[in-house]
Amino acid sequence: MQTVIPIGKSEHVPTALRPLIVALAEVGAELARTIQRGPLGGALGQEVGTNLGGDGQKALDIMADAAFAARLKLASVRWYASEEQDEVIELDPAGRYALAIDPLDGSSNIDVNVSIGTIFSVFEAKDGADESVLRPATEQIAGGYIIYGPQTMLVVTFGDGTQEYLLDPDSREWLLINPAVRVPDTSREFAINASNYRHWPQPIRAYIDDCIAGEEGPRAQNFNMRWVASLVAETHRILTRGGVFLYPGDAREGYAMGRLRMVYECAPIAFVMEQAGGGATDGHDRIMGKTAETLHARTPFVFGSPEKVARVAAYFDLPEQEVSALFGARGLFRV
Numbered sequence: 001m002q003t004v005i006p007i008g009k010s011e012h013v014p015t016a017l018r019p020l021i022v023a024l025a026e027v028g029a030e031l032a033r034t035i036q037r038g039p040l041g042g043a044l045g046q047e048v049g050t051n052l053g054g055d056g057q058k059a060l061d062i063m064a065d066a067a068f069a070a071r072l073k074l075a076s077v078r079w080y081a082s083e084e085q086d087e088v089i090e091l092d093p094a095g096r097y098a099l100a101i102d103p104l105d106g107s108s109n110i111d112v113n114v115s116i117g118t119i120f121s122v123f124e125a126k127d128g129a130d131e132s133v134l135r136p137a138t139e140q141i142a143g144g145y146i147i148y149g150p151q152t153m154l155v156v157t158f159g160d161g162t163q164e165y166l167l168d169p170d171s172r173e174w175l176l177i178n179p180a181v182r183v184p185d186t187s188r189e190f191a192i193n194a195s196n197y198r199h200w201p202q203p204i205r206a207y208i209d210d211c212i213a214g215e216e217g218p219r220a221q222n223f224n225m226r227w228v229a230s231l232v233a234e235t236h237r238i239l240t241r242g243g244v245f246l247y248p249g250d251a252r253e254g255y256a257m258g259r260l261r262m263v264y265e266c267a268p269i270a271f272v273m274e275q276a277g278g279g280a281t282d283g284h285d286r287i288m289g290k291t292a293e294t295l296h297a298r299t300p301f302v303f304g305s306p307e308k309v310a311r312v313a314a315y316f317d318l319p320e321q322e323v324s325a326l327f328g329a330r331g332l333f334r335v
């Protein structure tokens with residue numbers, strides 16, 4: 001049954017963080033409207049520049065970044081670390097928090113009417129800009145995302161479970177609809193950009209080969225594949241019905257650490273996942289135990305249902321000959 005508590009009054013949001021979360025939610029609601037207006041709001045998907053990560057910046061990326069920065073300045077945010085800014089910038093010198101953000105995730109989907117999102121991570125501010133965000137992911141005090149989809153939702157954790165809020169299209173209020181999200185462990189879905197197969201490391205190829213082999217392979221069951229190319233959309237699907245997401249490092253130039261950024265993409269998603277009973281790894285180490293060395297540093301990223309994440313990690317531990325063997329010989333994973 002639905003509990004209709006507005007986000008500003010939710011007991012799950014720590015009192016001190018309420019102004020910040022309400023600020024994020026307000027900008028998210030405005031962005032949702034802009035996104036819904038599509039081409040009536042101008043050419044949102046138009047390429048307008050390039051960010052430090054080498055990605056093309058769309059008009060909506062820049063618009064979202066400016067809107068969040070302007071509003072968060074009034075919500076005790078001292079340090080603002082954004083995908084769209086080269087460096088961490090100071091918003092309010094008296095602010096208590098540091099916030100890292102991917103203002104608009106899944107930009108390639110802006111023009112095609114597919115779900116996109118905003119991802120955010122919050123720390124207590126330190127004196128220095130970089131030291132406030134380049135620290136272990138376990139030090140996050142909040143992490144979450146907003147998904148602009150058929151429904152607009154805000155999913156967030158403060159380290160005590162993961163909560164889900166829905167933007168009511170009539171009242172424009174964010175209402176609590178799930179106070180304790182749990183990742184199901186039953187799904188047989190995996191998500192990966194399979195066009196990069198030839199560039200993947202051997203353990204990832206072996207894992208996907210074994211999924212694709214289905215009933216005839218070592219897993220002896222059929223799997224289904226999904227790839228939206230919007231991290232928030234994949235996260236939301238996996239949070240809702242289970243599965244696993246993989247963006248490994250690969251052999252393409254610049255992709256040794258994959259595509260996704262540790263500070264404002266992987267750390268908050270890992271926090272949300274773990275607090276919902278899921279897992280998140282880079283293949284070897286738990287994402288939550290990692291610290292980025294630079295603001296835009298990438299990391300290989302695998303997350304989702306805990307058993308699936310552990311299984312992917314196990315492929316990285318297999319002896320070389322076993323990983324390279326045809327799946328028929330990969331006896332370890334017969335189930």
Ligand SMILES: O=P(O)(O)OC[C@H]1O[C@](O)(COP(=O)(O)O)[C@@H](O)[C@@H]1O
Pocket residue numbers: 055083102104105106107108193229230231232259
């Ligand atoms: O185009 P690819 O290589 O499949 O990558 C898709 C991934 O890139 C992203 O779009 C990166 O995020 P941005 O759109 O914020 O740069 C993710 O949302 C998505 O998972």
Ligand SMILES: [Mg+2]
Pocket residue numbers: 102104105106231265
């Ligand atoms: Mg992104």
Ligand SMILES: [Mg+2]
Pocket residue numbers: 061083102103104105106107
């Ligand atoms: Mg982005």
